[in-house]
Amino acid sequence: MPAIGYLNGEFQSPDSAVVPIDERGHNFGDGVYEVLRVYGGRAFLSDWHFERLERSLRAIAIDNPHTRAEWARLMNEAIRRSGEAQALVYLQVTRGFATRSHGFPQVRPSVSMTVRKVSEKAPSAHGTLLCLPDERWGNVWVKTINLLPNVIAKEVAHRAGADEALLVRNGEVTEGSSSNAWFVRDGVIWTAPADRYILAGVTRRLVLQLAEELGLTVREQRLPLDDLKDVDEVFITGTTSEVQPIHKVFVDEGTGPALQALPDTAPDTLLQEVSHPVTLWETEGTGVVTAKLREAYADYVTRFAMLEV
Numbered sequence: 443m444p445a446i447g448y449l450n451g452e453f454q455s456p457d458s459a460v461v462p463i464d465e466r467g468h469n470f471g472d473g474v475y476e477v478l479r480v481y482g483g484r485a486f487l488s489d490w491h492f493e494r495l496e497r498s499l500r501a502i503a504i505d506n507p508h509t510r511a512e513w514a515r516l517m518n519e520a521i522r523r524s525g526e527a528q529a530l531v532y533l534q535v536t537r538g539f540a541t542r543s544h545g546f547p548q549v550r551p552s553v554s555m556t557v558r559k560v561s562e563k564a565p566s567a568h569g570t571l572l573c574l575p576d577e578r579w580g581n582v583w584v585k586t587i588n589l590l591p592n593v594i595a596k597e598v599a600h601r602a603g604a605d606e607a608l609l610v611r612n613g614e615v616t617e618g619s620s621s622n623a624w625f626v627r628d629g630v631i632w633t634a635p636a637d638r639y640i641l642a643g644v645t646r647r648l649v650l651q652l653a654e655e656l657g658l659t660v661r662e663q664r665l666p667l668d669d670l671k672d673v674d675e676v677f678i679t680g681t682t683s684e685v686q687p688i689h690k691v692f693v694d695e696g697t698g699p700a701l702q703a704l705p706d707t708a709p710d711t712l713l714q715e716v717s718h719p720v721t722l723w724e725t726e727g728t729g730v731v732t733a734k735l736r737e738a739y740a741d742y743v744t745r746f747a748m749l750e751v
């Protein structure tokens with residue numbers, strides 16, 4: 443089925459829907475977004491996504507254009523039109539359309555949405571992570587559409603042959619460029635706290651709940667990068683990646699100092715090449731804790747798709 447698009451009251455193809463040049467998301471990145479997964483034709487954990495959307499909108503003083511019930515109706519209609527059982531929903535709310543000027547205009551927010559099929563998951567390969575300095579602003583808890591540092595980090599990682607970037611701020615791991623990061627050391631699970639320096643993932647929230655149900659111990663604390671060598675397991679989580687085991691973490695030798703403190707000098711390019719890769723951590727196979735959480739997550743999704751949760 444073709445992708446479904448929605449823009450301010452009209453369902454249309456994502457290829458033909460257009461926003462005016464003076465749309466604030468386009469000009470300033472002045473907006474927020476959410477990404478939801480559809481399993482069995484239903485939006486997964488939608489209340490948690492709507493809760494985070496409300497928080498993001500409040501943070502930048504955009505009036506929420508819809509109640510939760512209206513959001514649900516709109517999204518369910520888009521999913522119904524897509525006819526997809528497994529899909530990804532992206533929804534964006536920006537401050538709206540107004541002649542370009544930094545100050546906030548008094549206009550209606552702009553709402554757009556897409557629904558696209560997601561293929562059935564192939565058995566997951568073990569991912570690799572490239573450590574990069576976390577150069578994002580100090581409010582990454584807001585799910586803003588300003589994703590330039592995330593996009594650049596992902597691109598640098600991909601060019602170096604990694605699946606994801608592992609971001610490090612002042613010598614401590616925050617998260618991935620589009621995922622939350624987890625470590626297991628001596629049976630204890632470590633993940634960064636949901637403070638201003640990470641985007642508190644909806645998947646993270648479910649994994650924390652599943653870990654508690656499984657009786658696993660979690661420490662919400664940023665892992666010092668120097669401790670990475672001592673961890674037993676690494677995995678990342680996200681709406682698209684679910685629970686993804688990691689088998690290798692590496693860094694470019696030249697990046698080392700910037701992981702502790704960003705240098706004052708501006709680089710020539712942000713798309714730095716990884717010329718001297720150094721492995722910081724490596725393992726074979728999936729660790730016991732990661733496997734347990736992966737299974738619990740998959741079970742939860744299956745029960746959801748069967749209308750049981």
Ligand SMILES: Cc1ncc(COP(=O)(O)O)c(C=O)c1O
Binds near residue numbers: 592619622641646679
């Ligand atoms: C920076 C960042 N952290 C974490 C996540 C994971 O969040 P979620 O589990 O809600 O998809 C994302 C997802 O896009 C992200 O962009």
